[in-house]
Each structure stands twice: as C-alpha cells, then as structure tokens.
Amino acid sequence: DTAVSQTPKYLVTQMGNDKSIKCEQNLGHDTMYWYKQDSKKFLKIMFSYNNKELIINETVPNRFSPKSPDKAHLNLHINSLELGDSAVYFCASSQGEGSWETQYFGPGTRLLVL
Amino acid sequence: AQKITQTQPGMFVQEKEAVTLDCTYDTSDPSYGLFWYKQPSSGEMIFLIYQGSYDQQNATEGRYSLNFQKARKSANLVISASQLGDSAMYFCAAKAAGGGADGLTFGKGTHLIIQP
Numbered sequence: 001d002t003a004v005s006q007t008p009k010y011l012v013t014q015m016g017n018d019k020s021i022k023c024e025q026n027l028g029h030d031t032m033y034w035y036k037q038d039s040k041k042f043l044k045i046m047f048s049y050n051n052k053e054l055i056i057n058e059t060v061p062n063r064f065s066p067k068s069p070d071k072a073h074l075n076l077h078i079n080s081l082e083l084g085d086s087a088v089y090f091c092a093s094s095q096g097e098g099s100w101e102t103q104y105f106g107p108g109t110r111l112l113v114l
Numbered sequence: 115a116q117k118i119t120q121t122q123p124g125m126f127v128q129e130k131e132a133v134t135l136d137c138t139y140d141t142s143d144p145s146y147g148l149f150w151y152k153q154p155s156s157g158e159m160i161f162l163i164y165q166g167s168y169d170q171q172n173a174t175e176g177r178y179s180l181n182f183q184k185a186r187k188s189a190n191l192v193i194s195a196s197q198l199g200d201s202a203m204y205f206c207a208a209k210a211a212g213g214g215a216d217g218l219t220f221g222k223g224t225h226l227i228i229q230p
Contacts, residue, residue: 033217045217099147099211105159
C-alpha cells in the first residue's frame with residue numbers, strides 16, 4: 001500500500017544506453033513531479049505534470065522526457081545516458097498544484113552510469 | 115523564482131537537547147508555502163511540516179515546530195527533545211502560489227547528527 005512507488009530502486013547501465021524509471025502513486029493526486037538529487041545531495045526539480053500542463057525545467061537536457069500514460073503514473077525516459085546523469089531520481093506527487101499542497105516522495109531510484 | 119539558503123552544512127547535538135535548523139528564503143511572490151523534509155541515511159524523503167506565508171501562527175507537528183519570521187524571511191525548524199533517530203539530512207523548501215505545477219525549490223540541506 002505504498003503511496004508513491006518507483007521502479008527500479010537501483011539502475012546500473014553503460015553510457016549511451018536508453019533507460020526508463022517508472023513511478024506510480026495511489027493517492028489519487030493530480031500532480032506529479034520528477035526531481036534529481038546530485039552527489040552533493042542537492043535536489044532540483046526536473047518536471048512537473050498535471051492533466052493540463054507539463055512544466056519542464058529549462059536546464060534539463062532534452063534527452064530526458066516524462067511520459068504519463070494516466071493520472072497515476074509518470075515515467076521518466078532517458079536517452080543516450082551520460083556519466084553526469086548518475087544521481088538519485090525522485091518521483092513525487094501532490095493533490096494539486098497550490099503552494100500549500102504537500103508533495104509526497106517515492107523512495108528514489110539510484111542511477112549509476114558507467 | 116525562489117532561493118533557499120541553509121547556512122549550516124552540519125550540526126552535532128546531544129540527545130534530548132532542542133535543535134534549531136536555519137532556513138532563509140528569498141522570493142518575490144506574495145504568497146508561498148514553506149516545507150521541511152527529512153532524509154535519513156536510508157534515502158527516502160519524509161515530509162515534516164508546512165507553513166503558509168499568510169499563516170498567522172507558527173506551524174507545529176509533534177516535536178517539530180516552524181519558527182516563521184516573515185519580515186526576516188526565515189523559516190527555521192525546531193526539533194524539541196532530540197532523539198538518536200533524528201539524525202538525518204534536513205531540507206527546507208519553498209513553492210510559490212502562482213507557479214502552477216512548479217516543483218519545490220530546495221536548500222542545500224543540513225546534516226544533523228544526534229550524539230548519545
């Protein structure tokens with residue numbers, strides 16, 4: 001009965017490969033997010049998505065693309081992986097997009113690019 | 115856009131003492147929300163407490179309270195009677211009201227270690 005789940009938990013891959021991380025929330029939330037946490041523990045928003053709009057952080061390379069098959073899922077696809085993509089990726093969700101809405105995070109996916 | 119500053123990279127505190135983790139923010143938005151999250155060594159992000167910019171009273175959640183000083187743009191987290199299990203990274207974050215489905219802007223975090 002995990003609220004926000006991600007798979008896989010760990011992902012080790014070679015440079016140049018394409019990979020996907022899946023995220024599912026069973027909270028009935030309307031808005032989902034992807035964050036990247038770097039080696040210094042700094043968290044940065046990558047994407048925000050609800051049924052109306054996708055907001056892309058302008059610093060995110062277009063090799064990264066979110067795909068939402070339905071309201072409960074927001075998957076992250078990464079093409080042509082680079083060494084610098086190694087990080088922990090967190091999915092999160094909130095009921096709505098207001099500033100008062102608490103965001104609940106998944107357990108994270110630790111990506112290592114060799 | 116918001117900016118969050120956490121000036122304490124690390125803190126050591128004796129068990130049972132109270133802890134104050136500093137957070138200052140910079141935003142041009144008139145309405146915003148402030149959040150604190152805990153990240154233990156296991157890696158998950160745990161929501162602790164929320165404060166709205168128009169809230170008159172400081173938020174409290176069990177042993178956690180938020181010392182909100184709007185004029186100073188500070189939102190410090192206070193943990194009363196610290197426990198060994200409080201050892202973790204703590205992140206302050208903000209979200210503007212008019213930002214649509216924007217995500218949170220995080221500070222760099224404070225690594226809190228509780229000593230027995």
